[in-house]
Amino acid sequence: MKTRRDLLVGIAGVALAGYALSARRSLRAPALAQGLPNTLVQTHDGRSVRFYDDLIRGKIAVINMMYTRCENTCPLGTRNLLRLQQLLGERVGRDVFMYSITLKPDEDDQHVLMKYAERHRVQHGWTFLTAGVEAIRDLRYHLGFVDPDPLLDDDSNTHTAVLRIGNDAYRRWTMAPVMAEPDQILATVNHVDRTIIYTG
Amino acid sequence: MKNEQVIDPEVDAGRRALLKLAGSAPAIGLIAAPRTSGAVVPEMPPSPPTTPWLEELPQVVALALSRGELTPAPRGVPNGESGECGRDKHQRWDEFFEQPELPPGKADLYELRAKEVADWVFHPAYPPQRVWGYEGNTTQGYQLNPTIIARYGQPIICRLFNDLPQDHVGFGTPEISMHLHNLHAPSESDGFPGDYFSASKAGPTLSAPGQFSDYFYPNVYAGLDQYGGIGDPREALGTLWYHDHTLDFTASNASRGLAGFYLLHDELDSGDEQDPNPAALKLPSHPYDYPLLFQDKRFDLSGTHYFDAMDPEGTFGDKITVNGKIEPVLRVARRRYRLRLLNAGPTRFYEFYLVTASDAVQSFSHIANDGNLLPAPLTRDRVRIAPAERADLVVNFANYPRGTVLYLVNRLRQESTRGPKDVRKPGTRVLKIVVDRDPPSPDLSRVPPALRPLPVLDPEDIAAAPIRRWEFARKGGLWTVNDGLVNVKSARATVRRGTAEIWELVNPSGGWSHPIHVHFEEGRILSKTVRGVPATVPLHEQGRKDVFVLGPYTTLRVFLRFRDFVGKYVMHCHNLPHEDHAMMVRWDIKD
Numbered sequence: 001m002k003t004r005r006d007l008l009v010g011i012a013g014v015a016l017a018g019y020a021l022s023a024r025r026s027l028r029a030p031a032l033a034q035g036l037p038n039t040l041v042q043t044h045d046g047r048s049v050r051f052y053d054d055l056i057r058g059k060i061a062v063i064n065m066m067y068t069r070c071e072n073t074c075p076l077g078t079r080n081l082l083r084l085q086q087l088l089g090e091r092v093g094r095d096v097f098m099y100s101i102t103l104k105p106d107e108d109d110q111h112v113l114m115k116y117a118e119r120h121r122v123q124h125g126w127t128f129l130t131a132g133v134e135a136i137r138d139l140r141y142h143l144g145f146v147d148p149d150p151l152l153d154d155d156s157n158t159h160t161a162v163l164r165i166g167n168d169a170y171r172r173w174t175m176a177p178v179m180a181e182p183d184q185i186l187a188t189v190n191h192v193d194r195t196i197i198y199t200g
Numbered sequence: 201m202k203n204e205q206v207i208d209p210e211v212d213a214g215r216r217a218l219l220k221l222a223g224s225a226p227a228i229g230l231i232a233a234p235r236t237s238g239a240v241v242p243e244m245p246p247s248p249p250t251t252p253w254l255e256e257l258p259q260v261v262a263l264a265l266s267r268g269e270l271t272p273a274p275r276g277v278p279n280g281e282s283g284e285c286g287r288d289k290h291q292r293w294d295e296f297f298e299q300p301e302l303p304p305g306k307a308d309l310y311e312l313r314a315k316e317v318a319d320w321v322f323h324p325a326y327p328p329q330r331v332w333g334y335e336g337n338t339t340q341g342y343q344l345n346p347t348i349i350a351r352y353g354q355p356i357i358c359r360l361f362n363d364l365p366q367d368h369v370g371f372g373t374p375e376i377s378m379h380l381h382n383l384h385a386p387s388e389s390d391g392f393p394g395d396y397f398s399a400s401k402a403g404p405t406l407s408a409p410g411q412f413s414d415y416f417y418p419n420v421y422a423g424l425d426q427y428g429g430i431g432d433p434r435e436a437l438g439t440l441w442y443h444d445h446t447l448d449f450t451a452s453n454a455s456r457g458l459a460g461f462y463l464l465h466d467e468l469d470s471g472d473e474q475d476p477n478p479a480a481l482k483l484p485s486h487p488y489d490y491p492l493l494f495q496d497k498r499f500d501l502s503g504t505h506y507f508d509a510m511d512p513e514g515t516f517g518d519k520i521t522v523n524g525k526i527e528p529v530l531r532v533a534r535r536r537y538r539l540r541l542l543n544a545g546p547t548r549f550y551e552f553y554l555v556t557a558s559d560a561v562q563s564f565s566h567i568a569n570d571g572n573l574l575p576a577p578l579t580r581d582r583v584r585i586a587p588a589e590r591a592d593l594v595v596n597f598a599n600y601p602r603g604t605v606l607y608l609v610n611r612l613r614q615e616s617t618r619g620p621k622d623v624r625k626p627g628t629r630v631l632k633i634v635v636d637r638d639p640p641s642p643d644l645s646r647v648p649p650a651l652r653p654l655p656v657l658d659p660e661d662i663a664a665a666p667i668r669r670w671e672f673a674r675k676g677g678l679w680t681v682n683d684g685l686v687n688v689k690s691a692r693a694t695v696r697r698g699t700a701e702i703w704e705l706v707n708p709s710g711g712w713s714h715p716i717h718v719h720f721e722e723g724r725i726l727s728k729t730v731r732g733v734p735a736t737v738p739l740h741e742q743g744r745k746d747v748f749v750l751g752p753y754t755t756l757r758v759f760l761r762f763r764d765f766v767g768k769y770v771m772h773c774h775n776l777p778h779e780d781h782a783m784m785v786r787w788d789i790k791d
Binding site: 148157162164183192196200 | 409448449509618676780
């Protein structure tokens with residue numbers, strides 16, 4: 001049964017939906033921040049899934065943003081995340097889910113992402129995602145890949161250096177640099193994973 | 201879902217429904233901010249309105265009570281069998297206590313428990329709600345975040361239990377590492393960010409999880425090795441505070457409420473205004489020595505405190521709590537008070553003025569910066585404090601007739617977490633002070649013309665000190681120090697115990713301010729430049745400090761010593777979202 005508090009929060013979520021969708025500003029809606037969009041997204045392996053229900057709900061997630069033609073930070077980032085994937089081992093795809101969301105959905109359709117994943121020998125449990133331009137921007141804002149300076153915010157390279165790491169079951173979210181040492185990123189993942197005692 | 205630029209009438213109706221349901225009578229206006237493109241971006245509404253001056257702060261703050269014993273007895277090496285986390289062993293333990301286990305009577309013993317309380321009231325307009333705090337036994341029963349009174353020469357062992365709900369949902373994380381800002385503390389008791397613990401989690405720099413951790417506060421002055429005894433009394437600290445310092449989560453955990461005062465006394469600042477010792481300063485003492493802890497917080501439409509962990513900029517508070525209350529009243533007697541102001545963050549800067557009901561600015565004695573007594577009191581009418589800075593003021597309320605109403609107002613405007621904007625009258629009233637009675641006995645306190653002398657800076661020491669440059673900037677959506685981001689397992693600088701250095705702290709940008717906190721020893725600002733042009737260091741910042749505010753395009757040169765202890769420490773921006781993302785460096789002291 002819903003408590004009054006749940007009801008209030010629920011209504012607050014509805015009430016605030018209009019505010020934050022277009023807001024680049026730091027003043028983001030709390031209910032929205034805790035309720036990520038359930039947008040339909042395409043995976044690099046050809047599936048259509050709901051972002052929140054299918055990819056995030058109850059899971060530990062490591063999320064970055066990239067685009068396949070990015071020549072600066074993205075290839076290095078992808079390589080670093082491959083090392084993280086190796087460190088995570090069997091936990092990837094079972095306890096921890098890695099997602100890379102394209103910043104340029106116009107360039108990166110499912111096939112392009114699939115080729116990119118294959119080229120980098122990305123293993124099971126790490127999924128590349130694309131969607132419509134608006135949906136991607138919406139996801140980006142909600143996940144906190146955002147800069148209050150509109151010029152910087154419009155520059156895709158602003159958003160490729162950070163990992164969003166969290167445990168949805170506990171609404172616990174933090175960040176790490178994409179280029180941090182992989183064992184340091186692992187410690188951050190371990191921090192939000194309640195089953196891990198020794199974080200690093 | 202679409203990217204809406206206009207206000208949906210249905211959404212607005214839903215908002216009204218919420219307000220009705222929540223029983224909030226006044227409508228919350230929607231702010232429309234113009235964008236360069238000409239489009240209008242709707243922003244989040246502010247925290248729900250509050251009627252000021254409904255609740256009173258206690259006239260006497262609760263003081264932590266020490267305990268006769270801790271079971272099991274504290275010891276130098278961690279007590280894993282009894283549930284202590286895997287900290288490093290206490291430095292200089294044998295020197296202080298001579299035995300592996302603490303002998304009775306050799307230290308004051310405190311027990312704090314980090315826990316959640318379900319029904320805290322920030323303001324009567326908001327629902328009772330959960331907060332976190334350090335609960336301890338006090339002069340007024342068990343209370344959150346009690347003020348600890350410590351004394352130089354009397355070591356303290358503080359046993360900190362982690363009783364936070366391990367299945368906690370929402371912002372904050374239920375692991376803790378408690379920093380006592382800015383005690384001259386051995387590194388394993390400094391609340392190093394990687395030393396966070398719970399019964400089921402060990403931070404990356406701990407060897408085992410645990411239910412509790414013992415913190416050893418030697419309460420010695422810096423210069424122990426150099427001067428013997430208990431060190432150099434000119435290095436005394438006065439107004440300290442303890443708060444959570446868990447890696448990546450300091451902003452959210454401290455904002456949840458894990459912060460309290462630790463006041464340190466000695467022969468000079470003895471905490472007794474009737475002290476017969478002629479050396480004692482006789483500053484106003486408890487209960488007229490009154491700590492005030494300011495935090496900025498934001499509340500959602502239901503009046504519930506929130507912090508957006510998804511937002512790299514953090515959450516900018518538009519409500520200011522004073523000792524956990526929004527717009528409270530403090531009733532005072534007609535006599536001197538020592539008010540210890542602490543900006544406990546997470547991000548707002550303040551410039552406080554004491555004004556009358558008609559906004560006439562009043563003067564006061566400014567006696568300490570960052571908790572350190574100045575050489576002489578300064579008569580001032582304003583005080584600016586960045587996150588983590590402290591200001592001790594003495595106000596003589598005997599100058600006002602009974603019934604006088606005064607306000608503490610913040611005139612520093614700020615619109616985002618990035619730094620303050622400008623000073624504008626009349627400002628926001630955050631605390632109402634009512635002078636409502638005569639003191640029960642004559643006021644014997646005073647503010648003597650000389651307070652605590654500063655250690656003399658030897659030009660030869662300064663000339664011999666190597667200069668280390670630290671640049672605080674922004675890169676790739678994160679906050680950097682010398683282009684790097686925090687790694688608690690790797691030191692970015694190593695200094696030798698007993699040496700001194702000049703740290704050049706640089707903010708090359710105009711977009712934001714960084715209050716930089718260097719753990720361990722107090723520093724002295726040697727010079728300040730803004731855009732390369734020499735600037736005057738204000739008198740009140742010429743004493744010893746542990747927070748160095750880098751305004752836009754500002755460079756500060758700070759003289760620091762590294763004495764008495766070794767181990768891992770940090771320097772970081774105390775604008776807490778900057779600290780968490782990830783403007784912090786580990787630096788080590790070694791022999």
